[in-house]
Amino acid sequence: MTSETALWWARRDLRVTDNPALVDATATGRARAVFAWTPALHRWSGRRTAHLARVLWQLRDGLGGSLAVRKGDAADVVSQAAQEAGATVVFAAKEYSPAGVAEQEAVAAALRADGRELRFVGSPYAVAPGRVVKADGTEYKVFTPFRDAWRQHGWRAPAAAPNLDALEAWGPHADDIDLDQRAAHGDTNDPLVSTPEFREDRILAALDDFLDSDIATYGTDRDRPDLDRTSHLSVPLAYGQVHPRTVLARTARIDGDGARVFESELAWREFHADVLHHYPDARRASLRPVLAEGDWVTGREADEAFVAWRDGRTGFGLVDAGMRQLQHTGWMHNRVRMVVASFLVKDLLIPWQRGANHFRRTLMDYDHSQNQLNWQWVAGTGRDASPFFRIFNPSTQADKFDPQRRYIERWVPEIDTPEYPAPMVDHKEARAHTLELHQRAKDSGAR
Ligand SMILES: Cc1cc2nc3c(=O)[nH]c(=O)nc-3n(C[C@H](O)[C@H](O)[C@H](O)COP(=O)(O)OP(=O)(O)OC[C@H]3O[C@@H](n4cnc5c(N)ncnc54)[C@H](O)[C@@H]3O)c2cc1C
Numbered sequence: 001m002t003s004e005t006a007l008w009w010a011r012r013d014l015r016v017t018d019n020p021a022l023v024d025a026t027a028t029g030r031a032r033a034v035f036a037w038t039p040a041l042h043r044w045s046g047r048r049t050a051h052l053a054r055v056l057w058q059l060r061d062g063l064g065g066s067l068a069v070r071k072g073d074a075a076d077v078v079s080q081a082a083q084e085a086g087a088t089v090v091f092a093a094k095e096y097s098p099a100g101v102a103e104q105e106a107v108a109a110a111l112r113a114d115g116r117e118l119r120f121v122g123s124p125y126a127v128a129p130g131r132v133v134k135a136d137g138t139e140y141k142v143f144t145p146f147r148d149a150w151r152q153h154g155w156r157a158p159a160a161a162p163n164l165d166a167l168e169a170w171g172p173h174a175d176d177i178d179l180d181q182r183a184a185h186g187d188t189n190d191p192l193v194s195t196p197e198f199r200e201d202r203i204l205a206a207l208d209d210f211l212d213s214d215i216a217t218y219g220t221d222r223d224r225p226d227l228d229r230t231s232h233l234s235v236p237l238a239y240g241q242v243h244p245r246t247v248l249a250r251t252a253r254i255d256g257d258g259a260r261v262f263e264s265e266l267a268w269r270e271f272h273a274d275v276l277h278h279y280p281d282a283r284r285a286s287l288r289p290v291l292a293e294g295d296w297v298t299g300r301e302a303d304e305a306f307v308a309w310r311d312g313r314t315g316f317g318l319v320d321a322g323m324r325q326l327q328h329t330g331w332m333h334n335r336v337r338m339v340v341a342s343f344l345v346k347d348l349l350i351p352w353q354r355g356a357n358h359f360r361r362t363l364m365d366y367d368h369s370q371n372q373l374n375w376q377w378v379a380g381t382g383r384d385a386s387p388f389f390r391i392f393n394p395s396t397q398a399d400k401f402d403p404q405r406r407y408i409e410r411w412v413p414e415i416d417t418p419e420y421p422a423p424m425v426d427h428k429e430a431r432a433h434t435l436e437l438h439q440r441a442k443d444s445g446a447r
Contacts, residue, residue, distance in 0.1 A: 330364035
């Protein structure tokens with residue numbers, strides 16, 4: 001143990017439990033903690049920044065008040081905080097998304113210039129992206145073998161408790177963010193029907209409830225938006241309030257298919273992060289083009305169709321219910337995300353990037369790699385994507401996964417009244433047209 005102060009740079013790991021970077025920082029006996037409220041957050045919606053403020057507020061509480069939240073570039077905030085604390089080593093979880101990598105490189109350079117070191121401990125994943133590779137050292141391109149190798153690779157046990165007594169308080173600072181004011185702000189400007197849980201202890205308790213009550217039937221019920229029996233862990237995972245390793249340590253103790261299917265869903269999260277790590281361009285560009293450039297709908301026609309989709313007024317009950325659930329809660333059931341995304345890309349012929357941008361602005365669980373790669377999966381442009389010719393039929397999907405129309409009627413109460421719009425396209429015709437364009441692109445070598 002040294003008498004020197006260490007700094008914990010909190011990033012997408014806003015939790016006390018199972019946090020190796022916090023453990024290592026506090027193990028030195030004297031530590032401080034800082035979070036950078038960066039200009040990139042200006043692009044977030046009010047509801048997301050309000051939620052982040054609540055998450056940070058409760059984290060600060062969990063750390064006994066010792067968390068500075070300061071506005072500015074991460075490189076400035078972290079290097080100044082390190083200077084102020086007299087810390088030569090800064091501990092942080094490593095990021096793998098293009099923006100996270102650029103940020104940590106800038107922080108490392110600023111610290112180096114000042115004779116200090118950025119030390120990475122852990123990541124937001126059970127297995128860090130880039131680690132699961134084939135025997136020849138190259139990355140997996142297909143999910144199932146990736147998942148099997150990922151399981152084989154395994155992960156560490158959850159980290160021990162941090163030494164919270166080591167944390168020292170900061171004095172007031174000119175760049176301090178007023179978390180109370182930020183946390184309240186989102187409610188008044190952008191009301192949500194329900195705000196996601198933001199307290200770490202309640203998130204872990206909800207996880208245990210889910211594992212006790214719903215995991216056994218997860219394999220089948222997870223596809224039913226009317227039953228709403230998924231874990232809702234995506235929001236806390238996006239902010240790092242719970243680590244997948246914590247979750248996997250609990251599911252490992254549960255027998256049965258439900259727990260294995262659930263672990264497999266977490267493996268999708270790791271797979272998408274791995275794909276983006278190997279193909280950073282996938283954040284914007286299709287990994288595999290599916291139509292000729294000129295076949296996508298553009299201009300006013302696309303704008304009008306996009307607005308009808310965005311506002312839940314397409315005339316297809318399941319699509320509209322999903323878009324309204326997103327609008328009102330900032331979350332949408334996975335099955336419905338697939339249906340609305342397929343509808344936008346394959347029925348309306350609007351490029352996936354436009355839908356992904358709307359999700360970025362509205363999802364409370366927005367996660368760059370998960371969002372972009374899931375859109376690419378549905379669009380058929382991704383690494384191990386759903387084939388382009390698989391076009392979801394929104395009506396049969398509704399019959400199958402919302403058989404009593406409970407989900408639809410909850411979000412589209414006027415569905416059976418004259419106010420509800422007629423379907424904006426004939427799905428059968430739209431499907432045939434899209435498949436024809438796809439075939440043409442294939443024959444002409446445009447893809
Ligand atoms: C078009 C589209 C966009 C999406 N955008 C996001 C996003 O921005 N952020 C995000 O976290 N998820 C995204 N997803 C994946 C998925 O819809 C959500 O993770 C899931 O609905 C969250 O609910 P849950 O936590 O109750 O899931 P559960 O069914 O309880 O699953 C447990 C966890 O497994 C992971 N998981 C489940 N399904 C997927 C999947 N398809 N891909 C990757 N991980 C998965 C998530 O971390 C999830 O929290 C998107 C899916 C689609 C089709």
